[in-house]
Amino acid sequence: MNIKQLILIAGLLAVQGSAQAAGIESEEQLESLKRAAQHGSSEAMIMLSVTYANGEGVEPDEVIAMRWMREAIRNRNPQAYFVKSQWLRNGHVVDADLERADYFLERAVGAGHAPAMYEKAARKLREDMADQNAIELLAGAADTGHFGSMYLLAGLLENGMVSGEPEIEKAAALYSTLAIRNYRDSREKLRAYARFFSQQNTEASAEIVASIESSLNMEVIEIRGEAAFANTLARLTETMRRPTTGTRIRRAQDCGVQSLGCQVVFDRTNGVDSPAGSVSELIYGYGR
Numbered sequence: 001m002n003i004k005q006l007i008l009i010a011g012l013l014a015v016q017g018s019a020q021a022a023g024i025e026s027e028e029q030l031e032s033l034k035r036a037a038q039h040g041s042s043e044a045m046i047m048l049s050v051t052y053a054n055g056e057g058v059e060p061d062e063v064i065a066m067r068w069m070r071e072a073i074r075n076r077n078p079q080a081y082f083v084k085s086q087w088l089r090n091g092h093v094v095d096a097d098l099e100r101a102d103y104f105l106e107r108a109v110g111a112g113h114a115p116a117m118y119e120k121a122a123r124k125l126r127e128d129m130a131d132q133n134a135i136e137l138l139a140g141a142a143d144t145g146h147f148g149s150m151y152l153l154a155g156l157l158e159n160g161m162v163s164g165e166p167e168i169e170k171a172a173a174l175y176s177t178l179a180i181r182n183y184r185d186s187r188e189k190l191r192a193y194a195r196f197f198s199q200q201n202t203e204a205s206a207e208i209v210a211s212i213e214s215s216l217n218m219e220v221i222e223i224r225g226e227a228a229f230a231n232t233l234a235r236l237t238e239t240m241r242r243p244t245t246g247t248r249i250r251r252a253q254d255c256g257v258q259s260l261g262c263q264v265v266f267d268r269t270n271g272v273d274s275p276a277g278s279v280s281e282l283i284y285g286y287g288r
Contacts (some may be wrong), residue, residue, distance in 0.1 A: 011013050024057030029233060036067060036236035044236050045069070050083065053093045069093075078113035081105070085116070109137075114146035122152070135162055142174070147183050150174045154189075168193065169208065176215040190216060266275035 024030050031226045045068045046115035051058055053065035058267070068088075072080035085104035088097045091227035110117030124134035135156060141149035149172070156162050158171035172193040184239045197205040 006189060024051055025229075026057075027230075030058065032237055033231050036233075037055055037071070040075075041236050042072045042075045042080065045072040045075070045081055045231075046083060047075065047232075049080075053087075076111075078108045078111035078116065081108035081111065082113055082116045082119070085119075093287055112140075112143040112144075114144040114149065117141035118149045118152075121149070125152075131163060145177075147178060147181060149188065150178055151184060154178075170195070172197075172208065172212065179215050180218050187216060 024033070030051075033044050033048055037048050037277045049065045049068040049072065050056070051065075052061045053067070054060065069080060069084060075082060076160050081104045084094075085101045085108065087093045088101035088104065090096065105116055105120060109120050117137050121134040121138040121141065124131045125138070127135070135153075138153050138156075139151050153162075154171040154174035157167040157174070160166040172190065175186045175190045175193065179190045180186070190212055194216070197208045197212070
């Protein structure tokens with residue numbers, strides 16, 4: 001195994017991002033989240049499930065956590081499949097069951113859930129860095145705008161592990177998108193690419209440098225902590241106010257529809273997967 005492969009494997013095991021503090025801070029917020037869940041929001045159901053599973057602002061209650069998780073799964077929510085797969089893989093809330101974990105992961109992947117696609121691709125790449133099926137799966141997740149997938153794919157591209165030779169322009173394009181979001185060390189990588197292309201002294205390279213500098217000069221605006229959580233609750237509350245069909249059947253939003261909910265909800269500290277860590281991760285997501 002060469003040094004480039006070792007570097008990429010280290011990237012696979014690294015923490016995929018850091019979510020700012022956010023979560024239930026008052027009884028009013030908790031009640032708002034419950035009302036949204038009772039009105040059919042799968043996103044709210046999952047947030048409630050993780051809230052009770054981890055005891056964030058409430059007393060931990062695995063019974064309630066599982067109740068809301070089952071509701072979200074009944075609504076065929078891809079993110080619920082994914083969180084459940086993590087719980088089963090790590091024995092969190094439920095007993096560990098790797099076979100069932102893989103089953104729910106496949107359901108999330110089949111529904112096009114980008115974090116699940118990344119998770120499956122990362123597992124396959126740890127076993128074989130040249131696995132083309134894994135690379136295709138990773139590229140599919142990157143196409144949806146999943147930051148962790150874009151970052152890992154850029155690393156594969158610049159090291160020639162996709163087509164057999166370095167594809168630095170494609171890698172630079174991915175880092176440009178990530179730099180605007182200030183994701184990990186993308187801005188530093190992009191500056192290095194700007195220096196590289198500026199040395200080529202061609203019209204094409206000058207255009208690439210101009211594009212890179214444009215990305216680096218864009219202002220990064222982030223909504224943090226309480227504001228993001230408040231915005232999520234406000235959106236869910238607004239959804240409840242819309243006219244209904246008159247039926248009592250719960251109707252859940254699809255994962256990712258006007259939502260930040262389709263994010264990866266675990267990290268890999270020291271190479272060990274940890275289960276859906278917090279409501280904050282559900283809002284911001286690891287792999288942002």
